[in-house]
Amino acid sequence: MTPHITDHQLPGRDGVRVLVRLDITPAEHVLIFKYRMGADAIDFSVFYQGRKLTFGDFYGGTHSTIWDLDSPHQARAFVDGLRKGFAQFEQFLASNRKPVQQPEPPKPTWDFFNTDARFTSTWIVGKPEWGKTTLMSALIQRDLERVKEGKASLIVIDSQHEELGKHLPRLPWFAPGQPLHEKLIYLEPDLEHPLALNFLNFKGYHKLSKNEQATRRAAIIEMLNFFMGATTSDPSGFMKTIIGYCVRALALYPEPTIMDFKDLLVEGRLANLMKKDEYKHLKDQLDDETKRFLLTDLFKSYGQSLSSVATRINAIGGDDWMKAFFSNKENRFDLYDILREPHVIVINTREHRLQSKEVLGLFGRYFIALLMGVVRTRTGGGLPCYVHIDEAWQYIADEPIVQDLIATARRQKIAITFAQQQPSQISNTAVRKALQTCGVQISAGRQKHYWNVMVRGENHEIKAPHIDFSKIDGMPDPEWEIILQRMYDNYCVPTKKPTGPPPEMEDAV
Known part of the structure; x- marks a missing residue:
């Protein structure tokens, strides 16, 4: 030959x-x-x-x-x-070699599911009907075992309300008497039971040292930048400047909300506010530079960027879903504290319920932004956490700040898996480049349910175990209702009891 x-x-x-x-x-x-x-x-x-x-x-x-x-x-x-x-x-x-009668014994399968390389983040790109959800389910099942052992936490963000968002949280392992009982936190958009979420969580701020206060502000500023999309639409950085100065003031409010943020963007509102007894301390505690910016410079030199920030906040206040979630004074979901202990957090963003792509993106980005806050706040690692974001493009398609999340998460033992069907779903070049820096790259293999896994320059082919959470008998409805009620009590706005009209008086005889 x-x-x-x-x-x-x-x-x-x-x-x-x-x-x-x-x-x-x-x-x-x-x-x-x-x-x-x-x-x-x-x-x-x-x-x-x-x-x-x-x-x-x-x-x-x-x-x-x-x-x-x-x-x-x-x-x-x-x-x-x-x-x-x-x-x-x-x-x-x-050579006159004899025919090979039997294939050589297969080499031991490389166990991707246990590799520490996942802490360098993972990007899965799977063709439709190729088994992406099956692969993610296999990873999630392995991570659930780590939670059972008390060795990790798990976060799943899903928009489809199917295997991951709907059936995963109803697995029997979360029922009373089972190994993951009371480990589950299930969150979804629900106007009947709106989540109590507030970015501007400055509880205990006045007790912190100046260094700790600066760290808290920086984390909240970064979360707001990501949540509001301030990282892409304003290359000059003016929006980030506005957000930074506003956060300095909001940190001194008794219970700031996103609506208080909106008021700071209206000329004269802060000056009037400082005349009230409850806010007179702002005059003394705000530094001169911040007061000058918020009282005068903001309205003289930042008109276009000011309008951009106001537009984003108005979008929150003008949408029923967003207003229900983010206009609360109380924040009842503190991800940093929750991740101190092993938990399974399933965030079902319910695409078909929210309808709007913008609202869906904001809702999902809020929790990714909270994760960024955890990464910034943690020191020396902490309990490992495995994060799975299915259809990630719905939340990060235009957010290059994801690169910082990927770069810093591994140092805090947070393994993030981004999954989607096509690379073209990420329209922003900077975001695509950021995802290409993930230490684990997974693409469709030679046939369905086979995957090429590239880790540190080495390519491995794996076949994911066939895991389908929808085929596992879930907990009965009464047990699921008990779990939902616990979620309402712990993470939602307290329900006000209806007062109703006064009883009618009987006619006098």
């Missing part, structure tokens, strides 16, 4: 095309057929588009194949690997 390998530059492109043609004698054809060498006997140690090649990729038809490589460097490595592989094949034909 004689291999002929040639290469040449692609016209009008940067790549290199490699042509491979095999001259095989009739006797060699007999040997190849007899010894079943056509597909899998020789390991070429050459990858093409993430797939390992075998002799069978070159044998068949006219025995001529064409391979397009992205660069001369890749082409040289590719050709060198081919020459070594064909040399091994010729040596085999020359």
Whole structure:
């Protein structure tokens, strides 16, 4: 057998095309057929588009194949690997080796589900119907075992209200008497039971040292920047400047809300507020620079950016869902405190219930922003936490700040998995580049439920265990209602008892 390998530059492109043609004698054809060498006997140690090649990729038809490589460097490595592989094949034909009757025992499966590389973040891109949810479910099931052992927490954000958002929280393991009882926190948009969420959580702020106060403010500023999309629409950074000064003032409010933030953007409101007894302390405690900015500079020099911030806050106040969630003085969901202990947090963003892409994005981004706050606040790691964000593009498609989250999360033992169906769902180039920095890259394999997992430059093929939470008998409705009621009591706005009209008086006789 004689291999002929040639290469040449692609016209009008940067790549290199490699042509491979095999001259095989009739006797060699007999040997190849007899010894079943056509597909899998020789390991070429050459990858093409993430797939390992075998002799069978070159044998068949006219025995001529064409391979397009992205660069001369890749082409040289590719050709060198081919020459070594064909040399091994010729040596085999020359030796009078007996047919292989039984395949060699398979090598031990590389256990992706236990690798610490997940703490460098994971990006899954799976084709429709390829089994992305099955892969995520297998990862989640393994992470649930860690929670049972008290070794980690788990967060799942899902918008589809199917296997992950709907069926996962109803698994029998969360029922009374089961190993994960009282570990579950389930959150969803519900106007009957609105969540009590407030970014501007400055509880205990006055008791902190100046260094700790600065850290708290910085974390809240970063969360607001991400939540409101201030990282992309205003390249000059004016929006972030406005948010920073406003947070300095809001930190001194008794119980600030997003509506108080809105008032700071109206000329004259802060001056009038400082005349009230409850807010007179602002005049003394706010530094001169902040007072000057919020009383005068903001309205003289930041008109366009001021309008942008106000528009975002008005969008919150003008939407029934957003107003129900974010106009509360009390914050009843403190992710930092919750993650001190093992928990399973399922956030069902309910795309079909919210309808609006903007509202869905804001709702999901709020919890990702809280995660950023945890990363910024933690020191020295803490309890490991595994985070799974399905259809991540709905929340991060235009948010390059995700790069900071990926870079810093691993130092605090937070393993984030971003999953979606197509790379094109991420329209922002900076976001795509950020996701490409994830230490684990997973793409669709040779057939359904097979996945190519690239870790630290090494490619592995895995087949995910078939896990479908919708096929597991969930807890009965009465038990689920008890869990929901606990969620309402702990994380939602307290329900006001209706007073009703006064009783009617009987007519006098």
